[in-house]
Amino acid sequence: MIKRTPEQRALLEQMEQIAIGLGKAFAPFCEVVVHDLLDPSHAIVAIQNNLSGRAIGQEATELGLARIADPSFPQVLASYANQFADGRQVKSTSIGIKDSGGKYVAALCLNMDLTPFRSMQQVMQQFVHIHDQSGVEESLAPSGTEAIRQHIDQFAASCATTPRALKAEERRLMMRELKGLGLLEVRRSMETVAQHLGVSRATVYKDAA
Known part of the structure; x- marks a missing residue:
């Protein structure tokens, strides 16, 4: 015992x-x-x-x-x-x-x-694999919008958060950075920012003011 x-x-x-x-x-x-x-x-x-x-x-x-x-x-x-x-x-x-x-x-x-996770990993790798099409390039997004999204993602990562979780003060700082880089001159830039942040265009214009 x-x-x-x-x-x-x-x-x-x-x-x-x-x-x-x-x-x-x-x-x-x-x-x-x-x-x-x-x-x-x-x-x-x-x-x-x-x-x-x-x-x-x-x-x-x-x-x-x-x-x-x-x-x-x-x-x-x-x-x-x-x-x-x-x-x-x-x-x-x-x-x-x-x-x-x-x-x-x-x-x-x-x-x-x-x-099961390794099986899912293999399926996902196959799904995201991009086939070589002899140098053909195409973008379905308006010119420059991808640069805006990438900068937003990088900014959010530097704040240890996601784009949709950025606080108002952080959004305002990010908008100043976008403006300084000339990215707000891109066609439909405000709409792109609003969609990526999950906020209204009115909020984006307010943050940019």
């Missing part, structure tokens, strides 16, 4: 609840596992979205044993490469849980199956 303090029991119980919440949030692509590091021979006490085929009561992994052997072992190992038994590629994150005495009590592990 493994002896646990009330604090250690409470930590394990809370980790199981956290695993349930994370499992529901990331279903069906992410397996969430709680390991009881006080009982390494029967470490797995909870498993949500079982993708690895493991079972409750199985022993601790090499990572769990490393934490048990060394309290100074890193508490968080994030987004490291892993693999299921059938060869599927996995991105894993492991979080060690210590009690107030600094002893590892549990580990919360998230294992993300990359298979």
Whole structure:
């Protein structure tokens, strides 16, 4: 019988609840596992979205044993490469849980199956691939509007936000920059700015004043 303090029991119980919440949030692509590091021979006490085929009561992994052997072992190992038994590629994150005495009590592990995402990535790469048409170039936008959009995107990125989330003060500063670059002289520039920012043309004229 493994002896646990009330604090250690409470930590394990809370980790199981956290695993349930994370499992529901990331279903069906992410397996969430709680390991009881006080009982390494029967470490797995909870498993949500079982993708690895493991079972409750199985022993601790090499990572769990490393934490048990060394309290100074890193508490968080994030987004490291892993693999299921059938060869599927996995991105894993492991979080060690210590009690107030600094002893590892549990580990919360998230294992993300990359298979469906890699398939989607390949589809998207194929979709956005542009075929060479012997140097033929065409733009469906009025001349200069792409430069306006690019500058707005760059300005928003420098503010750590998106064009549609820019604040009024930021928009006014951006409009001064566009004016200084001569981009407001481009035909239908105000309409282009309004569409890209998701605001009315009246707002754009006000910001430019």
